[in-house]
Amino acid sequence: MQRRIYLETYGCQMNVADSELMLGQLHRAGYERTEEAADADVILLNTCAIREHAEQRIYGRLGELTRHKVRRPGVLLGVAGCMAQHLKTRLLEKVPAVDLVVGPDGYRDLPALLDGARDEPTLAVRLSRDETYGDLAPARADGVRAWVSIMRGCDKFCAFCIVPFVRGRERSLPLEEVLRQVEHAGAEGFKEIVFLGQTVNAYRDGEDDFASLLRRADAVEGIARIRFTSPHPSDFTDRTLEALADCRKVMPHVHLPLQSGSNRVLDRMRRIYTIEEYEELVARLRAAVPGLALSTDIIVGFPGETEDDFEATRDAMRRVGYDSAFLFKYSPRPGARSAEWDDDVPDAEKTRRITILIEEQKQASLDRNAAVVGQDVEVLVEGPSKRNPEHWFGKCRRFKTTIFPRRNEAVGDLVTIRIAAASPYTLFGEGVPSSLRAMEDATP
Ligand code: SAH
Ligand code: SF4
Ligand code: F3S
Numbered sequence: 001m002q003r004r005i006y007l008e009t010y011g012c013q014m015n016v017a018d019s020e021l022m023l024g025q026l027h028r029a030g031y032e033r034t035e036e037a038a039d040a041d042v043i044l045l046n047t048c049a050i051r052e053h054a055e056q057r058i059y060g061r062l063g064e065l066t067r068h069k070v071r072r073p074g075v076l077l078g079v080a081g082c083m084a085q086h087l088k089t090r091l092l093e094k095v096p097a098v099d100l101v102v103g104p105d106g107y108r109d110l111p112a113l114l115d116g117a118r119d120e121p122t123l124a125v126r127l128s129r130d131e132t133y134g135d136l137a138p139a140r141a142d143g144v145r146a147w148v149s150i151m152r153g154c155d156k157f158c159a160f161c162i163v164p165f166v167r168g169r170e171r172s173l174p175l176e177e178v179l180r181q182v183e184h185a186g187a188e189g190f191k192e193i194v195f196l197g198q199t200v201n202a203y204r205d206g207e208d209d210f211a212s213l214l215r216r217a218d219a220v221e222g223i224a225r226i227r228f229t230s231p232h233p234s235d236f237t238d239r240t241l242e243a244l245a246d247c248r249k250v251m252p253h254v255h256l257p258l259q260s261g262s263n264r265v266l267d268r269m270r271r272i273y274t275i276e277e278y279e280e281l282v283a284r285l286r287a288a289v290p291g292l293a294l295s296t297d298i299i300v301g302f303p304g305e306t307e308d309d310f311e312a313t314r315d316a317m318r319r320v321g322y323d324s325a326f327l328f329k330y331s332p333r334p335g336a337r338s339a340e341w342d343d344d345v346p347d348a349e350k351t352r353r354i355t356i357l358i359e360e361q362k363q364a365s366l367d368r369n370a371a372v373v374g375q376d377v378e379v380l381v382e383g384p385s386k387r388n389p390e391h392w393f394g395k396c397r398r399f400k401t402t403i404f405p406r407r408n409e410a411v412g413d414l415v416t417i418r419i420a421a422a423s424p425y426t427l428f429g430e431g432v433p434s435s436l437r438a439m440e441d442a443t444p
Contacts, residue, residue: 005031006040010058011048013229014167014196015081017147019046020138022080022107027139029111037068042076042114047083049162051331055083059095066097076117078102080110085166086335088125100124104152104167105131127153127168134177137184144192144382144394144412146185150178150213151197156232158259159270159337160302160330163198170198175205179216186222191380191412193217194227201231201240211239218247224414225380226250227399230257230297233273233281245288252289253323253399256282257297261316262309265302270337275316282320293323293368293398298357301330301350303341310353317361323368323398324425325361327354362424369400369422377402377427381413387439391432403440404429 005026009019022044023033034040043065048054062079069075078100079091085103092098100117102110106124108131116122132152140146154163155170182193195213197203203210210228217226226249233256244250256278260266263274273281286292298313317325329350332339345353377396385391385403392409396402396417403426404417417429423441432440 003031003041004034004039005042005044006034006037007044007046008061009046010054011046011050011082013147013194014149014152014198015046015048017138017149017196018081018104018107020140020147021133021136021149022046022110023139024137025107025110031111033139037065040068040075042078043068044078044080047079047081049082049086049166049333051328052333053331055086058083062095062098066095069097076100076114078114078117080104080107082162082166085125085127086162089123092121092123103127108133108136129169130171132171132173132177134173134181140185140188140190144190144380145194146181146188146190146192147194147196148178148181148185149173149196150200151203154198155202156199156272157270157337159268160299160333162333162336165335167198170202172197172203172205175208175213175216178213179220182217182220182223186220189222189412191223191414192225192227193223194229196229198230199232199235200228201235201237209237209239210235211237211243214240214243214247214250218249223249225397227253229255231255233257233271233278236281236285241284241288244285251397251399252291253293253295253397254285254289255295255297256285258313258316258320259297259299260302260305260309261313262305263312265305265309265313268304268338269299269302275312279316279320291398293400294320295324295326295399296320296322297326297328299328299330300353300357301345301347303330303338303344305330305345314357314360317357317364321368322361322364323400324365325357327357327361329354365424366422369424369427372396372400372419372427373422374419376416376418379404379415379417381409381411381415383411385440388436391436391440396427400427401425402427402429403432405431 076099080102084101100122103125105128151172153168153170201210379394379402382394385393420430421428
């Protein structure tokens, strides 16, 4: 009898890609996916550990899902991903209903691990130096966008970050395996490729670097657009900047995490760049790619962050002019270096700082989007808007969500849309009634 797997994914796009990898392994072992936990033989959560809040949410969810085991004792409950790797046996102790704890380097043998977990609680949290899963075929979700992990792990050890501890050492997939995945995704009908890695532009396979990869992928038939996330500011080379300028399919959007605008904080964070170097890179990127959109990640309330440091971040954000920003309150992560330091910015102060940045970024995003009104943008049609099936949604070249009335387009088409209105998070094509714009807004 076919077994059914219910899978929930938390965290970043790398986890989304890992979930597709796990589903590929499980399909080959005879599992089919179900959208209902109540129907499942195996319930699996692919988890994140980046901030404490992420783990709290998952504990809550595990509590809820435990009831399926109470009702149907044969059901297996598994925890995969970064929180599994972070907590290891502690997860089995804290949530006794869990049958399997499997870290990011244990997915190749997932079906066998599940079989073993039927007999006794199982732990598979050994990190690998060379596992890349490059030879495995992921079961990609339907859509226009294919996620392709090109490297795993991270060697940067930023002081606040748990990723190097839960994902292990940096390693890249062989270039030919990446290209095979791109070609395969193109043949399956995907129009856009997103290359993934924690420091994606540190990609290397012998003599080939991220620039070689972009150039080779740019030549693959069927693929219309290429994106990548997240590059590290210190890993951009001239070769990569030239590739960004030359490759027609590489889209004019770079997510460039800043974290802080204060050199004192950047140094303590071990980000290995100064704000001056970062801004010089921004200038070179903008020169290489006209009309480039930039987004970023910022942390407020890092240990020792003074009012002056915060103001430096605020100023830097103004000077750079981001199209969007993910803003986080610092969260100490046991294991990471800064967890040993006093978390001395009170939560109320973190809230005050993040609120200021949210408001200022909202206005900056609105200003930048308003500048597009009256222009034509190229949109890759992703599907009907969730809020109103008479509208399509998709992303423009600069990765802004765009909503427009459905005509006779199909999902996967590239269409030209005249922008009539804008909010901080969304562009609206002509013909979207103003009364519906607020409802359609893709507020994060
Ligand atoms: N590899 C990427 C970031 C991955 S984590 C990079 O180097 O930029 C995504 C974001 O989460 C980070 O950019 C950072 O802004 C945030 N983050 C990571 N650890 C955090 C922590 N301990 N507290 C708050 N935010 C954190
Ligand atoms: Fe974390 Fe820094 Fe690595 Fe990004 S580069 S994953 S922030 S350690
Ligand atoms: Fe979270 Fe792991 Fe990604 S900690 S952000 S899921 S790499």
